[in-house]
Amino acid sequence: MANFDIDKKQLQDEVVLDDNQLVCVLTNSIKTATEKELLLQSIINQMDEEYEFNLSDMKRDYSFSYEDDEGKKKRMTIDLAIFRHEAEKEPENIERICIVFDSKAKESDKKKGVEATLHKALQATGCDFGMWTNGDKQFFAYRKEDEIGNERIEDISDFPGCDETIENLENMGDRAQPRKAANDTLIRTFKRCHDYLYGNEGRKKDAFWELLNLIFCKIFDEKRRFTDAEKGFSYRRQFWVGVTEQNTPEGQATVAKRIKDIFERLKKDDLFKTVFDGNEQISLSDRGVAYVASQIAKYSFLDATVDVKGTAYETIVSNTLKQEAGQFFTPRNIIKCMVEIMNPNQHCRVLDPACGSGGFLVMVLDHVRRQITRNIYADRSEAEIDALSNTDETVNKIVRQYAESMIFGFDFDPDLKKAAKMNMVMAGDGHSNIFNINSLEYPFGSLPDLERINEAVSTSVGHRGDYATCDEHAAKDSAFGKFDMIFTNPPFGSKVEVAQGIVEHYDLSAWIKSPEGLFIEQCYNFLKPGGKMAIVLPDGILSNPNTEKVREWILSKFKLIASIDLPVEAFLPQVGVQASLLFLQKKIGIELGQKEDYEVFMAIAEKVGKDRRGNPIYKRDDDGAEILYPTKKEWAARNRHGELITRSRVERVRRLDDDLPEISEEYKKIMGI
Incomplete structure (x- = not known):
């Protein structure tokens, strides 16, 4: 994004927001940030970015008069009306209608439901296409007239975008170009599908996995x-749903067969077969498959940025694996800060020995992907870099x-191994080196992937040809001493116990037996001489008198690159812990035991963009008013037709009150990155 230079005081005088207010992207007016208003803002962005309608052709809260069937004059208000390009804002010029409610409204409600509002609006205006949504559910409708003027409204899977017709959608089918998802669209779509499977298919225990199976069919088909x-x-798409195909049992069966055939092929594909055991099945009804497929078929997952996909994916993961296993994953802003400071490149072999759902690995992959894209397309804009980094062959x-060959992840939870593999495939592959082991137990243990790790690491070293820089004291076929960088947030806390048979293998166990302390030593073992590590650690290790020996051990083995103190809000509301980000570099032989004098980057993050309840907090002025930044958004x-088109709009936006981006920028400035 590019920011305009504008005096903040002047901006404040023009627009001052209360905590429950926002500025409408369409009208630039202040609105109360209700659930409905937030959803409407999302729909406006979606119509602009995904469907390519011009903001100048939209009007919100559009009221007009009409005559009902009995000739009585009535008045109606449409939440969002989209008119023919540059046409007068009259009812006869409306091309699309969007009806928006909050989640309390039901689709069958006699006053707020689909028929009572959307169908009525289509009939009153003569508009052909409309959408109804309450956030949780979304319906599209098509008003048709036969040759003698009889009117019928039909459910459809989507409505046409700008300059498109229903014939375009019907005729293109397997050749249609999916849309690039805007803002929170994928999050809402994933949640909508998950809730549908949970509530309508009886999949209370495995809705998450059933949804992922279909998402992977979509990704496989795109690849x-x-x-x-x-x-x-x-190439012809096979993961697609006809405009009215899901409306009949026969159409649903056709869609289900098409999708299930894809699933059987992907389980045997070289790229995907390591993600699946091979005996998985899509167990949904034909209706359920058709519904989910209709929701996700319209979007291009390869074109979507890793940030958009990752946020959507982790939203579903957080509502499933966290609740089932008590897992708490690292917030994305913390991950991004750690990766930007370490600045890995395509020559770095990277490991997360407690990878969870793969958040660090995905962020590393995206960081390196953008570096590669910039190197190839140095003269392109940031918006084009975003697009090309996902679509360029x-x-x-x-x-x-x-x-x-260079990204590795270990986790002792088999479900998280699978979740991380899927996350990596969604982000752009690299899932083959995600292993189910107990990292603290390596090179011993009995988990199934233990024997495969040494071979995979040896293959990676052979591919890069960097054995000469690996730790000469580690066995050639061992994972020890082979990694350039480690990113990790190890499990910590008094409730997490490590078996005595594992603890006794660690030097640090003389002073600390918690997993986070032992992970420091094991990460040291995995790193090359000169290798770097970014780790999340509880402040107790860094400050308690009884862990002084641990700190002495760390400083004897590592150079301290940087330390960032986090506020307690960092991991709330999941868990309250005072923690820091520690950046370390493994000393090479001649540095061990030497007297040292070097500079260390240190920072305190007082804000991380959210409060203790997890609600977002935004930057404010000295009087406590939220600051609005005029911003040119480009995408x-x-x-x-497959052409890369850059579009933009100017909007006033709030910025999260998060110190971490500024800290990482300051570090890069000092280090010349």
Whole structure:
């Protein structure tokens, strides 16, 4: 994003927001931030970014008069009306209608439901296409007239975008160009699908996994765009749903068969078969498959940024694995800060020995992907870099090679191993080196992937040819001493116990037996001489008198690069812990035991963009008013002809009150990164 230079005081005088207010992206007016208003803002952005309608052709809260069937004059208000380009804002010029309610409204309600509002609006205006949503559910409708003027309204899976017709959607089918998801669209879509499976398919225990199976069918089908081209085949989408296909049992069965056939193929594919055991099945009804497929078929997962996909994916993970296993994952802003400070490149072999759902690994992959894209397309804008980093074949080939050979993740939870693999595939592959082991037990243990790690690491070293820089004291076929960088947030706390048979293998166990303390030593073992580590640690290790020996051990083995103190809000509301980010570099032999004098970057993050309840907090002025920043938002996406088009809009936005981006920028400035 590019920011305009504007005096903050002047901006404050023009617009002052209370805590429950926002500025409408369409009208630039202040609105109360109700659930409905927030959803409406999302729909406006969606119509602009995904469907490519111009903001100048939209009008919110549009009221007009009409005559009902009995000739009585009535008045109606449409939440969002979209008019023909540059046409007068009259009812006869409306091309799309969007009806928006909060989650309390039900689709069958006699006053607020689909028929009572959307169908009525279509009939009153003569508009052909409309959408009804309450956030949790979304319905599209198509008003049709036969040759003699009889009117019928039909459910459809989507409505056409700007300059598109229903015939475009019907005729293109397997050749249609999916849209690039805007803002929170994927989050809402994933949640909508998950809730549907949970509530309508009886999948209370495995809705998450059933949804992921279908998401992976979609990703597999999109990746054929590249793999078919490499084989000289003409690509045709197979993961698609016809405009009215889900309306009949026959159509639902056709969709389900198409999707299930994809699933059987992907389980045997070289890229995907390591994610699945091979005996998985899509166990949903034909209706359930058709519903979910209709929701996600319209979006391009490869074109979506890793940040958009990662946020959507982790939203579903957080509502499933966290609740089931008490898992608490690292917030994305903390992960991003750690990765930006360490600045890995495509020559770095990276490990997270407690990888969870793969948040660090995905962020590393995206960081390196953008570096590669910038190197190839140095003259392109940031918006184009965003798009090309996900869609360019040359970039994808280099990124895939890097991810498959240089990114590693270990976790002792088999469900998290699978979740991390899926997260990596969604982000751009590199899932083959995600292993189910207890990192603290390595090189011993009995978990199934233990024997595969040494071979995978040896293959990686052979691929890069960097054995000479590895730790000469570690065995050649061992994972010890082979990694350039480690990113991790190890499990910590008094409730997490480590078996005595594991503890006794660690020097640090003389002073600390908690997992986070032992992870420090094990990470040291995994690193090359000169290798770097970014780790989340509880402040007790860094400040308690009884852990002084641990700190002495750390400083004897590592150079301290940087330390960032986090506020208690960092991991709330999941868990309240005072923690810091520690950045360390493993000393090489000649440095061990030497007297040292060097500079250390230190910072205190007082705000991390949220309060103790997890609610977002935004930057404010000295009087406590939220500051609005005029911002030019640019994005690039491929149109239905495959052309890369850059579009933009100017909007006033709040910024999260988060010190971490400023801290990472200051570090990069000092270090010349």
